[in-house]
Amino acid sequence: MASGSNGTRTPARERLLQAANELFYGEGVQIVGIDRVIEHAGVAKASLYNTFGSKEGLVCAYLESRHERSRDRITRTLRRFRSPREQLLGVFDAQGEAFTDPAYNGCAFVRATAEAPENSSVRRAAEKYRAWILGLFTELADASGYAEPEELARQLRLLYDGAEQAARMDRDPSAATTARDAAAALLSAAPLRET
Numbered sequence: 080m081a082s083g084s085n086g087t088r089t090p091a092r093e094r095l096l097q098a099a100n101e102l103f104y105g106e107g108v109q110i111v112g113i114d115r116v117i118e119h120a121g122v123a124k125a126s127l128y129n130t131f132g133s134k135e136g137l138v139c140a141y142l143e144s145r146h147e148r149s150r151d152r153i154t155r156t157l158r159r160f161r162s163p164r165e166q167l168l169g170v171f172d173a174q175g176e177a178f179t180d181p182a183y184n185g186c187a188f189v190r191a192t193a194e195a196p197e198n199s200s201v202r203r204a205a206e207k208y209r210a211w212i213l214g215l216f217t218e219l220a221d222a223s224g225y226a227e228p229e230e231l232a233r234q235l236r237l238l239y240d241g242a243e244q245a246a247r248m249d250r251d252p253s254a255a256t257t258a259r260d261a262a263a264a265l266l267s268a269a270p271l272r273e274t
Contacts, residue, residue: 091120091122091123091126091130092130094120094121094122095116095117095120095122095126095127095130095131095137096137096140096141096144097120098116098117098119098120099116099120099137099138099140099141100141100144100145101119102115102116102119103116103138103141103187103190103191104141104145104182104184104187104190105182105184107190108138108190108191108194108195108201109193109194113127113134113137116134116137135199135200135201136200138191138201138204139200139201139203139204141187141191142187142188142191142201142204142205142208143204145187145188145208146188146204146207146208146211149177149208150211152173152176152177153170153173153174153215155173156169156170156172156173156176157169157170157173162223163219163220163222163223164219164223164266166219167216167219167220167223167235167262167266168259168262168263168266170212170215170216170219170235170239171238171239171242171255171256171258171259171262172255172259174239174242174243174255174258175252175253175255175256175259178242178246178251178252178253178254178255179252183246183247183252184247185243185244185246185247185248186240186243186244186247188204188205188208188209189205189243189244191204191205192205209236212236212239213232213233213236214232216231216232216235216236216239217229217232220232220235220269223266224271224272224274225266225269225270225271225272226269226270226271226272226273227269227270231265231266231269234265235262235265238258238261238262238265239258241254241258242254242255242257242258245257
């Protein structure tokens with residue numbers, strides 16, 4: 080893990096984030112101690128504290144990197160669709176890509192916040208991701224001409240959340256397809272704005 084593909088040494092920040100992603104996502108934020116992350120990253124303890132300040136800082140950076148990867152995957156998938164309505168359903172296609180990954184272990188944000196204090200920066204990082212998903216659904220619902228885009232977005236996010244839980248708890252990678260089908264029915268029934 081210490082060297083890059085061209086033989087150069089990977090910066091400590093990247094190694095710590097990679098180790099955090101592997102360990103926190105695979106085993107859980109609370110169960111993995113900071114010493115394991117440091118050892119797995121092959122860095123000095125001072126590197127972690129100089130870069131992230133604390134375990135909580137590292138957890139937040141880990142969640143931000145998960146958010147960025149999810150956003151990139153969804154954005155890349157949505158480019159395949161022409162209309163905002165198709166893109167609304169395409170969000171579930173992007174989600175399905177994550178579910179088919181053999182390393183899929185549920186929603187990183189749900190797992191990280193399960194035992195986090197209410198006002199922690201970890202919760203704020205998770206809330207930022209959830210707000211982004213809701214904002215994306217709202218923006219696409221509005222662009223599709225639905226009469227109540229905010230309400231429709233909340234319903235779609237609920238399907239999105241449910242699919243994540245089913246994929247994890249039931250080991251069902253088809254949960255995104257089921258959620259997509261439910262979303263399509265929801266979109267068909269939702270009233271459009273009057274023009």
